[in-house]
Amino acid sequence: MSHPTDAERFFFDNNGYLVLEEFLSHELTDHLTKVLQEVIQRRRSVDTPDEAKVGRTQIQGEDTRTFYLLDDDPAFLDMVDYPPIWPYVTGLLNEYPHHHASDAIEEIGISDRPMGWHLDGHDDGYRNLGNPIPLLQLKIGYYLSDMSNPGQGNLCVVPGSHKACHRPEEADLASTDLFAGAIEVCGPPGTAILFHNALWHSAGPRTREQGRRIMLYYAYEHPWMVASQEHWGYDLAFYNKLAPNRHSLFHGFVFDPPENRWR
Numbered sequence: 001m002s003h004p005t006d007a008e009r010f011f012f013d014n015n016g017y018l019v020l021e022e023f024l025s026h027e028l029t030d031h032l033t034k035v036l037q038e039v040i041q042r043r044r045s046v047d048t049p050d051e052a053k054v055g056r057t058q059i060q061g062e063d064t065r066t067f068y069l070l071d072d073d074p075a076f077l078d079m080v081d082y083p084p085i086w087p088y089v090t091g092l093l094n095e096y097p098h099h100h101a102s103d104a105i106e107e108i109g110i111s112d113r114p115m116g117w118h119l120d121g122h123d124d125g126y127r128n129l130g131n132p133i134p135l136l137q138l139k140i141g142y143y144l145s146d147m148s149n150p151g152q153g154n155l156c157v158v159p160g161s162h163k164a165c166h167r168p169e170e171a172d173l174a175s176t177d178l179f180a181g182a183i184e185v186c187g188p189p190g191t192a193i194l195f196h197n198a199l200w201h202s203a204g205p206r207t208r209e210q211g212r213r214i215m216l217y218y219a220y221e222h223p224w225m226v227a228s229q230e231h232w233g234y235d236l237a238f239y240n241k242l243a244p245n246r247h248s249l250f251h252g253f254v255f256d257p258p259e260n261r262w263r
Contacts, residue, residue, distance in 0.1 A: 003087045004081045012092060016199035017185075023084065024142060024190035032071040032075055033144045033214060036104050040064045056233070062108045068233040069102040069216075076102065080218060081249060085140060088194060089220050096263045100137055100219035101140045101228045106214040107153050111206040115156070117173045120219070122227060131165040133198035137227070138220045143191040145214040152211035154204040155193055155250035162198040177205055183217040223263035226251065235237045 004012065012018045024032070043066050056067035069076040080099050099229050119125030119133070126133050147154050149261045158168070158181050172198035184204050185193055195201060203213075221227050231254060239254045252259030 002138075004091045008088075009092070012194065012196075015159040017157050017159065017193060017195035018088075019185060019187060020192040021187050022190045022193070023192035026185075026190065027188040029142075029144055032079070032142075032216065035073045035075045036066075036106070036144065036214065036216070039066060039069070039076075039104070040106055041073075046149065056214055058060075063111075065103060065105050067101070067103040068230050069104055071234050071238045072121075073101060076216075077246075079142075081246065085192065089138060089140075092194070093111075093135060093220055096221050096223045096248065097138070097220040098223050098225070098251065098263075099230075100221040100225075101230045102219070103217050105153075105213060105215050105217070107206065107211075109206070109211060110209055112176075112251045113203075113206060114176055114206070115173075115178075115202045117168065117200055117202045125198065132163045135162075135196055135198075136221060137197040137223065139195055139197065140218050140220075141193045141195075142215065142216040142218075143187050143189055143193075145212045146184050146189050147191065147213065147215075148188050149208065149211075150184045150186055151208040153213040156182055156202050156204040157185060157195060158182045158200040160198040161200040168200065192257075223251075 004018075027092055043055065044059060044064060055072065058065040058067075066072070067135075070080060073079070080102065095146060119127075120137055120139060121133075126136060141155055145152075156178055160170075161181075167173075168179065182200075187193075206213075219228075231251060236254075236256050239250065240256055242250075247255065247259065247263065252261045
């Protein structure tokens with residue numbers, strides 16, 4: 001069966017997101033989790049809060065968010081064009097997509113962190129382009145830990161909100177819990193969640209004492225966009241050692257010598 005199917009396209013177009021349970025194999029999920037733990041340990045050993053980060057790392061207690069993953073381990077680079085996800089990226093976004101950004105999250109236990117509802121994209125979520133905001137970035141989250149139960153910081157979304165002409169009420173955005181119409185995406189390890197840049201979304205409440213959220217995020221954009229600082233986040237050696245078939249995932253100007261191409 002080719003993907004995305006007509007049913008998947010219809011669901012994504014109307015709801016702004018798509019959930020693919022157990023999309024990653026158990027073996028790949030376990031390997032990515034192991035590698036990420038090593039990267040987090042390495043990143044945390046050289047980073048301290050409120051100081052300049054190596055590769056951009058955010059540390060808050062036991063929680064860690066790591067940005068610019070592609071050069072941390074070959075497993076993360078392999079995920080940028082992971083063959084099973086590629087038909088979804090090219091089918092929903094662009095035939096020649098570019099890598100936009102990558103990051104990983106590990107959060108453990110209970111937190112009183114508020115909800116953080118937002119859209120993705122520059123210029124206040126591309127709102128200046130009018131309504132509906134076009135699909136400019138496709139984001140994919142991979143659950144590495146078991147997120148079958150709510151209350152672990154699960155991704156929360158408002159289905160269909162990518163077509164909304166108005167913001168939610170400020171009281172809803174300020175709520176510490178989900179407001180009417182919002183849902184919490186639950187799923188087993190290996191679940192993939194694809195969503196539109198204009199979909200209202202947030203990390204969910206963390207109320208489960210043994211809760212654990214470990215996930216990867218990859219985002220893609222159109223080849224005519226330069227919408228992420230990550231393009232300048234890797235040194236020249238990283239780009240020049242990429243396999244030739246991966247050059248098309250990045251802008252030509254990042255290579256030495258620069259590649260003269262439009263995508």
